[in-house]
Amino acid sequence: MADPNKRLPFNVPGEFFVDRTCIDCDVCRQLAPQTFDQRGEFSYVRAQPRAAEQRRRAWRALLCCPTGSIGALGRNRARTVMQDFPLHLGERVYYCGFNSPKSYGGHSYFIRHPQGNWLIDSPKYLPYLVKRFEEWGGIRTIFLTHRDDVADAHLYARRFHSQRLIHRADRCAQPDAEVLIEGRDPVVLTSDFVVIPTPGHTPGHAVLLYKNRFLFSGDHLWWSRTHQRLSASPDVCWYSWSEQTASMIRLRDVRFEWVLPGHGQWARRPVEVMRRELAGLVDRMRMGRRVSG
Numbered sequence: 001m002a003d004p005n006k007r008l009p010f011n012v013p014g015e016f017f018v019d020r021t022c023i024d025c026d027v028c029r030q031l032a033p034q035t036f037d038q039r040g041e042f043s044y045v046r047a048q049p050r051a052a053e054q055r056r057r058a059w060r061a062l063l064c065c066p067t068g069s070i071g072a073l074g075r076n077r078a079r080t081v082m083q084d085f086p087l088h089l090g091e092r093v094y095y096c097g098f099n100s101p102k103s104y105g106g107h108s109y110f111i112r113h114p115q116g117n118w119l120i121d122s123p124k125y126l127p128y129l130v131k132r133f134e135e136w137g138g139i140r141t142i143f144l145t146h147r148d149d150v151a152d153a154h155l156y157a158r159r160f161h162s163q164r165l166i167h168r169a170d171r172c173a174q175p176d177a178e179v180l181i182e183g184r185d186p187v188v189l190t191s192d193f194v195v196i197p198t199p200g201h202t203p204g205h206a207v208l209l210y211k212n213r214f215l216f217s218g219d220h221l222w223w224s225r226t227h228q229r230l231s232a233s234p235d236v237c238w239y240s241w242s243e244q245t246a247s248m249i250r251l252r253d254v255r256f257e258w259v260l261p262g263h264g265q266w267a268r269r270p271v272e273v274m275r276r277e278l279a280g281l282v283d284r285m286r287m288g289r290r291v292s293g
C-alpha cells in the first residue's frame with residue numbers, strides 16, 4: 001500500500017492518492033481514466049471518484065498498480081473489488097490484473113478455452129489468482145510474447161504443469177520453456193490460435209492471434225488513447241526499429257478487431273478500422289514520421 005508521507009503534491013485532496021514510488025506504467029490511467037492522469041513521470045489523482053462505478057474503477061487500479069503506489073484513505077474495499085478479476089473483456093478473453101513490477105506493469109490475459117486454458121504473459125503470482133485459475137480448470141498453455149514480460153510465468157507453469165511457448169530468440173528469459181517458436185513464418189497451432197513472430201522490440205518478439213479476432217500484441221503495437229489509432233514507438237524498441245517495421249508490414253493482412261497489448265491501451269474496433277489503422281501505422285513507420293503516442 002502506498003505511503004501517505006510520500007504522497008505526490010499534485011494529487012487532489014481526498015480518498016485516493018499516488019505516492020512517489022509510481023513508475024508511470026499507465027495501468028491506473030487505463031483502468032480509471034476519470035480519476036488518474038499523468039504529470040511528468042508520474043500518475044496522480046486528477047479528480048476524486050464520486051460515482052460508485054468510478055470508485056470501483058479506482059479500486060481496481062489500486063489493486064493492479066504493480067508497485068503499490070496508489071493509496072486510499074478510509075474503508076478498505078480491496079477484498080470486494082478483487083473479485084472483479086480476471087476482468088472480462090470479450091467472449092472467453094479476460095484481463096488478469098495484478099500487473100507485475102517484473103514486467104514494468106505489463107498486462108497479462110487469460111482465455112477460457114474448451115480444449116485447455118491459455119495465459120498470455122504473466123501477472124504477479126498470487127494465491128487469489130491461482131485459486132481463480134484453478135476454479136476455471138487451470139492453465140494448459142502459457143504464451144510469452146517476449147522476454148521482458150514473462151514475470152512469474154515459471155511459477156504458474158510449475159503450479160499448473162503448463163507448457164510455455166516463447167520464441168527461440170527470446171529464450172534467455174525462460175530457458176526451460178517447453179515449446180520454442182522458430183523463424184519468422186506464422187505458426188498455426190490449432191484452428192483458433194496462430195503465433196506470428198514479430199521481431200523488432202526484441203529479437204524473439206511474437207504476437208498471438210486468437211480466432212482471427214483477438215491480437216495479443218505484446219509490445220509490438222497498441223492503441224493510442226491520445227491519437228485514437230494503432231501505435232508503436234522507436235522509444236521503446238530495444239532491438240531493431242527496421243525489423244519492427246518489417247514485422248508490422250507482415251501483419252497488414254492479419255484480420256483482428258481487438259488489440260490486447262502488454263503495455264498501452266487495449267481496444268476493440270471493427271476489422272476494417274483495424275486494417276486501415278495498421279496500414280496507416282505502416283506508412284508512418286516507413287516514412288519515419290512520428291508514430292508514438
Ligand code: SF4
Nearest residue numbers: 022023025026028065
Ligand atoms: S499503476 Fe501505479 S505505477 Fe503505474 S502509473 Fe499508476 S500509480 Fe504509477
